[in-house]
Amino acid sequence: MNADLPWWYSESLTVQQGGLCLDGVALETLARTHGTPLYVYSRATVQRRLRALQAMLAQATTRYKVYYAMKSNRHAGVLAAARATPGVGIDTCSPREVETALAAGFAPHEISFNAGMLSNRDLAALAESGVHCTLDSFSALRRYGNLVPAGTPVGLRFDPGVAASYGQQPKMVYGKSKFGFDVEECAAALDAAHRAGLVVDSVAMHIGWGLPQSSADLVDWAFGRLSGVACQCPTLETINVGGGLGGRYLASDQPLALETWRDLIARHLAPLGATIVCEPGTWVVAPAGLLIAEVNTVEARRHITWVGINAGYALNPLPAMYDIPLEVIPLCNPLGAPAMIAHVAGHINEGVDVWAQARPLPRLEEGDLIAFFPAGAYGSSMASNHCMRGEFAEVTVG
Ligand SMILES: Cc1ncc(COP(=O)(O)O)c(C=O)c1O
Secondary structure, three states: OOOOOOOOOOOOEEEEOOEEEEOOEEHHHHHHHHOOOEEEEEHHHHHHHHHHHHHHHHOOOOOEEEEEEHHHOOOHHHHHHHHOOOOEEEEEOOHHHHHHHHHOOOOHHHEEEEOOOOOHHHHHHHHHHOOEEEEOOHHHHHHHHOOOOOOEEEEEEEOOOOOOOHHHOHHHEOOOOOOOEOHHHHHHHHHHHHHOOEEEEEEEOOOEOOEEHHHHHHHHHHHHHHHHHHHOOOOOOEEEOOOOEOOOOOOOOOEOOHHHHHHHHHHHOHHHOOEEEEOOOHHHHHHHEEEEEEEEEEEEEOOEEEEEEOOOOOOOOHHHHHOOOOEEEEOOOOOOOOOEEEEEEOOOOOOOOEEEEEEEEOOOOOOOEEEEEOOOOOOHHHOOOHHHOOOOEEEEEO
């Protein structure tokens, strides 16, 4: 890649004839056609990244399966792209997601389910669906066992016990959180499953969100713990390493390298001979998507230039709620030199509705279109209708 190009430039996200393009499609034209706010996703990127993960796992083990985590993005075009990628299943976390996965063409055996705090109604729907469930409480094991035939396989989810996440963001940490059995509870959880008539065929651990390279030691340690619980399970078929692989949000970001992840799987988990399962969301779909919005206000207020846009945190909570920075790229002048320092704010009546602070940007004017990148993961899927500002369009290119 040319060193003069910005960090976000890729084989998919390019600049052609001065305008930002996704897989060769001019985003300005697309936005003027569909209106804004508009989410745009690259089908090719979703598929390329799913295949890259399969290829990486194949270097660690002969038995593996990738389940795309639909909680990160459930747009029909994205699900179709995952569905059309040979060997890829889908990971769900609610009965409605299971229904959506079935409607997208995934067979029950290609669907995994992994969630906690489940109601009797949730468990009944899951029992009816026949998908494989990973559970993380004694209560769920007991109640699920009453609903399914004796011998039904289940997975157990364990607490990674580490605080690893993008930017040390505490809201993205999974260790010692609401999820999972403690590894010390493994024998008790196996016993509870047995008493409920269930067969534990899998152990699972989701370590964190957006894992950076600097968390490699923590991932190493957590995979060691996962290996420890796997060894206690006599009916083990699969080991599920969850999601957590991250991407870049800033030029300086260094996400956990796939090679490091592969090597840790090869060292701790592959030797146990079980199928290695992963459930990636962010790594697959974050860089496949952009959110396009229109500038409606450019104005100095108390010595700061504010750029107001027609999209607020109701459409993507990552910057406002989780301090995840998204790149701001003007569609018509994506490579322009910075000409102003501005705050970019949305149209929700909340002080936190700020997309970027003191950001160097090319000159922007009212009516210009900007794109937020990477916006493919946990944007549209987490959208709300706060202030009744929840409307947006979504398209897939390629
Ligand atoms: C159990 C589990 N698997 C997979 C994922 C997907 O994670 P990511 O988007 O980090 O790949 C999550 C995210 O919360 C999760 O909790």
